[in-house]
Amino acid sequence: MPQGQVPLVPADGLTTRQRRNRPLLAVHTGEMKGKSTAAFGMAMRAWNQGWPVAVYQFVKSAKWKVGEENALTALGRLHEQTGEGGPVVWHKMGSGWSWSRRQGTETDHAADAAEGWAQIKRDLAAEAHRFYVLDEFTYPLKWGWVDVDEVVSTLSARPGNQHVVVTGRDAHPKLIEAADLVVEMTKVKHPMDAGQKGQRGIEW
Amino acid sequence: MPQGQVPLVPADGLTTRQRRNRPLLAVHTGEMKGKSTAAFGMAMRAWNQGWPVAVYQFVKSAKWKVGEENALTALGRLHEQTGEGGPVVWHKMGSGWSWSRRQGTETDHAADAAEGWAQIKRDLAAEAHRFYVLDEFTYPLKWGWVDVDEVVSTLSARPGNQHVVVTGRDAHPKLIEAADLVVEMTKVKHPMDAGQKGQRGIEW
Numbered sequence: 001m002p003q004g005q006v007p008l009v010p011a012d013g014l015t016t017r018q019r020r021n022r023p024l025l026a027v028h029t030g031e032m033k034g035k036s037t038a039a040f041g042m043a044m045r046a047w048n049q050g051w052p053v054a055v056y057q058f059v060k061s062a063k064w065k066v067g068e069e070n071a072l073t074a075l076g077r078l079h080e081q082t083g084e085g086g087p088v089v090w091h092k093m094g095s096g097w098s099w100s101r102r103q104g105t106e107t108d109h110a111a112d113a114a115e116g117w118a119q120i121k122r123d124l125a126a127e128a129h130r131f132y133v134l135d136e137f138t139y140p141l142k143w144g145w146v147d148v149d150e151v152v153s154t155l156s157a158r159p160g161n162q163h164v165v166v167t168g169r170d171a172h173p174k175l176i177e178a179a180d181l182v183v184e185m186t187k188v189k190h191p192m193d194a195g196q197k198g199q200r201g202i203e204w
Numbered sequence: 205m206p207q208g209q210v211p212l213v214p215a216d217g218l219t220t221r222q223r224r225n226r227p228l229l230a231v232h233t234g235e236m237k238g239k240s241t242a243a244f245g246m247a248m249r250a251w252n253q254g255w256p257v258a259v260y261q262f263v264k265s266a267k268w269k270v271g272e273e274n275a276l277t278a279l280g281r282l283h284e285q286t287g288e289g290g291p292v293v294w295h296k297m298g299s300g301w302s303w304s305r306r307q308g309t310e311t312d313h314a315a316d317a318a319e320g321w322a323q324i325k326r327d328l329a330a331e332a333h334r335f336y337v338l339d340e341f342t343y344p345l346k347w348g349w350v351d352v353d354e355v356v357s358t359l360s361a362r363p364g365n366q367h368v369v370v371t372g373r374d375a376h377p378k379l380i381e382a383a384d385l386v387v388e389m390t391k392v393k394h395p396m397d398a399g400q401k402g403q404r405g406i407e408w
Contacts, residue, residue: 022403024403027392028238029392030390032387032388033242033385033387034232034238034242034245034387034389036245037241037242037245037246037249038237038238038241038242038245038389039245040245040248041238041240041241041242041243041244041245041248041272042241044244044245044248044271044272044275044276045241045270045271045272045275045405046271046405047271047275048271048272048274048275048405049271049404049405051405066249067248067249067250067251067252067253068245068248068249068252070252070289071248071249071251071252071279071289072248074279074282074288074289075275075278075279078278078282084278085274085275085278131405163405176392176393179393180393181237181393182391182392182393183236183237183238183389183390183391183392184236184389184390184391184392185238185242185387185388185389185390186234186387186388186389186390187386187387187388188231188233188380188386188387188388199228200253201249201250201252201253201255201335201367
């Protein structure tokens with residue numbers, strides 16, 4: 001975690017405090033594990049600040065229950081009960097988005113993805129949350145289900161102080177260009193190379 | 205998250221299930237954010253499995269309150285109250301390890317680090333936990349405060365089914381050699397390059 005001196009002080013007319021508290025657009029990309037996991041770890045920090053957290057899971061099936069979902073929604077319930085931390089909402093595409101009356105199609109993923117993005121746009125415009133995880137959102141962009149130019153212009157013009165983390169492989173160059181922070185998770189060694197399959201508690 | 209076919213089936217005499225459930229030694233290294241954050245995200249999954257989770261934070265000052273600590277220990281309290289998830293213990297070097305009667309020296313970091321490692325050895329031998337985060341543990345190895353050969357042999361011979369994640373830059377080659385899973389967090393773009401300092405809720 002780099003701290004202390006920054007390599008340059010930009011001539012952007014902002015004070016250090018203004019610059020420090022500027023909302024972040026982060027992208028976690030690369031071929032390797034850790035992209036979503038690190039985003040959910042950041043969401044724990046956001047929860048601890050009392051920030052409203054929203055997760056939008058693209059692609060993953062509803063049957064794919066991730067441990068982070070249970071843990072973060074448990075933290076959200078703790079907030080409701082004790083006031084500790086912040087509220088947490090978790091939306092999944094696989095089973096039909098929770099705000100949508102129609103059942104998830106499980107067949108028209110392009111329409112489901114577009115519907116998810118439309119809700120994110122509404123939430124950003126309403127400043128509904130403070131910390132957003134757009135999990136596996138690189139794929140709908142890659143597959144043309146959601147227009148990358150619209151995403152970049154919407155995210156770049158989002159009002160207030162809303163942090164957004166986008167995860168997934170093959171992040172679009174325009175998204176990387178627009179991001180403040182881009183981390184690539186790179187494989188050095190993976191147990192599947194040695195014939196080991198994924199296991200509960202580790203992979204999900 | 206890779207799934208499905210593995211590139212080879214090793215002639216190790218293990219069944220797929222035995223191989224699948226083999227305890228993992230993972231290393232998160234590289235220059236970039238996300239090493240610890242992803243490890244704490246994995247700890248959420250472990251919590252969700254009901255596994256006893258232990259975090260040993262090396263190096264970080266006690267004053268450096270990370271959001272993940274508050275969130276994971278809140279999950280640990282939730283477990284005590286409701287039985288949901290698993291127990292969580294969080295040990296920090298900066299203020300003196302919690303099991304130690306002497307105050308943290310804040311001056312003799314080498315002795316503090318050696319004391320932390322001695323406790324980890326005892327906990328592993330006793331199978332006290334199921335999921336261990338050895339946060340920023342690469343540095344005591346790098347600086348010679350803890351002997352890397354002893355660490356590698358202890359971790360390699362740990363009994364039962366205990367998963368261990370080590371985080372930090374400049375992981376020792378012997379540790380990487382011993383690990384099942386190594387992820388390197390690589391910088392593509394960081395806001396400090398544009399003169400932005402770290403901010404609360406994002407960096408800690």
